[in-house]
Amino acid sequence: MIDLVAKSPCADLLPLDIGTVTLTEVGPERMTSLAPYRGREAALATVLKQAHGVTWPAPNRATGRDGARALWFGQRMALLVGPAPDARLAAEAALSDQSDAWAVVTLTGPGARDVLARLTPLDLRPDRFKRGHTARSDLRHMMASITRLGADRYRIMVFRGFAETLVHDLRAAMERVAAR
């Protein structure tokens, strides 16, 4: 039987520790986009809560916890991170497997915000971009999903093919911040 080796997007590139900031790869984890069909938002939210214990996220919000999380992911769309989607979800929403489509990293440590401020125009002030806030925005030249998971902890996602550039750009920003 053919046995294929699995490889993560940032394999060989991470982790990185520069100054007070650490960059690590997340996963692999199951990621599924949930896009409710017309008029099914409420039904989807109910199933999501029942099946996975996760609240449907409002725009720019992330719900749930490590292991089962829902990130707002665009217009009427969320990304379920963690569990395999319950079959009942498919009746209410279009589901697409996104587990392999993204390079996912976590940036942690004091100064993580300063590193991100070199790459994204988002207003990351702690009282504006709070824990549980998420945004689709630029990360330098790439489109990204950025979520604040903790005081100094951010989840960053870009298309898988950009993994090398993601690490390159974050490393450069980490070095600049460490040298300040």
Place this chain on the structure above:
Amino acid sequence: MRFAQGGLIDREAPVEFSFDGRSYRGFAGDTLASALLANDIRLMGRSFKYHRPRGPLTAGSEEPNALVTLGEGPGQEPNARATTCEVHDGLVARSQNRWPGLGFDLLGVNDWAAPFLGAGFYYKTFMWPKSFWERLYEPLIRRAAGLGSLSGVASAETCDKAFAHCDLLVIGAGPAGLMAALAAARAGADVILADEDTRPGGALLRESGEVAGQPGAHWAVQVSEELAGMDNVRIMCRTSVTGVYDHGTYAALERAAPATVRREGAATETFWRIVARRTVLAAGALERPVAFRDNDRPGVMLAGAVRAYANRWAVRPGRAVAVFGNNDSAHRTARDLMARGVHVCALVDARHGARTDLDLPFFPGAVVSRAHGGRRLEAVDIRMPGRSLRLRADCLAISGGWNPSVHLTCHLGARPVWDADLVAFLPGAGAVPGLDVAGAASGVFSTAGCLESGWHAGMAAARALDLKPVEAAIPKAEDGHYDIVPLWAVPGKGRAWVDFQNDVTVKDVSQAAQENFRSVEHMKRYTTQGMAPDQGKNSNVVALAVLADATRDGIPETGTTTFRPPFTPVSIAAMGAGAQGMGFAPRRLTTSHRVSLRRGAPMLEVGLWYRPSHYPRVGEATWRESCDREARMVRESVGITDVSTLGKIDIQGPDAARFLDFVYTNRFTTLAEGRVRYGLMLREDGHVMDDGTTARLGPEHYLMTTTTAAAGQVLRHLEFVHQCLCPHMDLRLISVTEQWAQFAVAGPRASALLEEVLQGPLDLPFMGCRAVSMGPVGARLFRISFSGEQGYEIAVPSRYGEGLFSRLVDRAEALGGGAYGMEALNVLRIEKGFITHAEIHGRVTAFDIGMAGMISKDKDCIGKAAAARPGLLGAEREQLVGLRPVKSGAAILAGAHLFEEQAEAISRHDQGYVTSTCHSPALGDTLALGFLRNGRARHGEVVRMVEHLQGVETLCRVSDPLAFDPAGGRMRD
């Protein structure tokens, strides 16, 4: 000379630096200018055009004269202002625009030739012969007149770029800015306080007056410490706000402190984009000089600058100092110098009836009419009603009044407003939404007034932010009336400088007016006044006043030129920070990237993607040999190529099929599950947007494939159509391009290979698809072909991409095949007449490419109506054809144009053009695709290909685009 005591320098921290190869000592806290003056060096530069010897005029970022080159080697920085450059151990600075040296500059001959080099001289001279301008005159002029230069070598130094957000941005940390920041911060606002100096304080750093009963500089330290201790305040020193943009966005350039720059990985400069809900501009005011004969001699400085050198840097500005002005700034300078024991030989005040309590030679109602000296000032002429007098002086402090720093208020198009009492331009009301002006920038020139104005601006900002301001007492400070008489230029013979940096004199401005360049904008361009790196900060108001005098139009009527960003020079390196090398553009890599690199494949950039060109093997000297071999391999055995870069869009929902019917020209409601169909997509204007295949994976689940180039465009188009044109349809769209690694397996042995890999029969008809598995890994198999051979594409979740690609290539090689790259892929599709964006380049219709029949007659689709417009159909259209050389092997070049055999090759006779070309190993000849007028009716005709750039001409026979296996048996059976 340095005073024994005082100043804001750290005498415990001496530093050693060099200027023009000689070593000097200064102290931490010195600028290059203050340290050189302390070493009695006055001559710091040569002027732009006449190579006049120059010393510093100012003590700030507006400095026009003392421009130097910092550092050596690739990262040398030209045109740095000695007045803002911090000295530090090991600093290397050089003077500019002189040869062989600063003291003796041969190009000083320009000064003697000045009568011939006045305003507009190069518009009048160097006219003949015409061809000499570009090759001889311009290079000569550029060499003789100029500033510093770059090294011409890429610098290893790095810059940085960053974003910041705040409730209130305060620009300038002088008395007004500090108070504004304090008021808003105490109310709870999130404040950024930016100042271009190395420390907060602004004018307080140079003035001797007290604030709240203590020296102003001490008060500034106390307040900035309070601010620095607050979580909601960020003080950004060495940060010049350089531009104002929409929606409260400000550009700012931060210079790193010398100690920071030495750290590994540190950026020398950071270009900030600051977004602020409110802004207080407290940028202060700039003192202006007075024009009189030879007012540019080293030793002539602005009165405020002289105070700064004396008070802040404890530098004795001269042995005998004359002071000249039309306002009280001159008196303050005289007072401060005398307090330091400096001999002030004259206080010349242009105001009749002016008085002083100072014990010195006082000349009210008088002017300085001339400066004497060469490389340093030696004497000044004082002209009074009825008599004149020459006095020895090695320093002259001048003040022609103060110009509020209105520049940033003009960046969105507002004009400043003339105030006749203050003899200055003030910011226009409401010039920038959300921005208030405080302190000297708003025309308040006393310290007490600045403190109060800043405090009120901060309170107003807090209220505008819905915060509750906290009342507090405003500290006491010097107060007084700003009393000034207009004085721009002292009449007389000789040259009187207006724009020191660009060598523009009073005479030049008057001459511009005489020659009818009367508008201030015309005068500026004719004389180049205000076009130097200082952007006229020192000269604009004087120049337009001189112009107004010459035209008799009045100053408000004459107006100012337009102030544009940047306020101070910004290096391109800072704006482009991070864009060197790998940072220039992101790289999008396929899962097979590293395997391809290991096999020696050169990469081609396709948008942001990197795709292998070909896979060279031992013995293959050129890409053509590899490409020919790979193309033959696919025709004869089996080839593998990565097609993951093609866009993949998941389309799901009850109305997905109806939606596809609307966006594609052909029908998809009739597509059965497990089947794939080729689709053509038009833009609203009837031209072809993209093509690709769409598979029906489930009852309401479709997977659309786009071309690599148009993946983003197509998804955007689909979202637009769904959200705006068909909101009633129930379906959802998302890109799954990167979820799947997909590989084409093509060739007569493709089935054999896949049966081996999948360990079972494929059982898939042409244009079929189904789910397959490789152990635990779920995969998708499609039977589609872009090569004309028996073809499959197999898709796995991307994490398995590298593993599967390696496996497929290994198996293919065992079967006599292997990996093939973009070059071979291109050859294979040209042989089949399959189009890419070389053909569907945006100007062609379905009719042009021979697919008019694909526009279904039974349904509507995007672009259908527009595609039927007159002019988009018929014999006049250039239509897709195949081309082969009449003489076997002759070149057909992409981009070349087609003409009738006997016609002259000019655009009027243009019949079409070549879009794609290759050498076809299968046919053993050159093969091309192109568009030819009425081409489908002309198969068999001979046309002439002309490529004008390389001068290549080839006779071509027109044919059907489909050249290989026209019946398609190899692909279908």
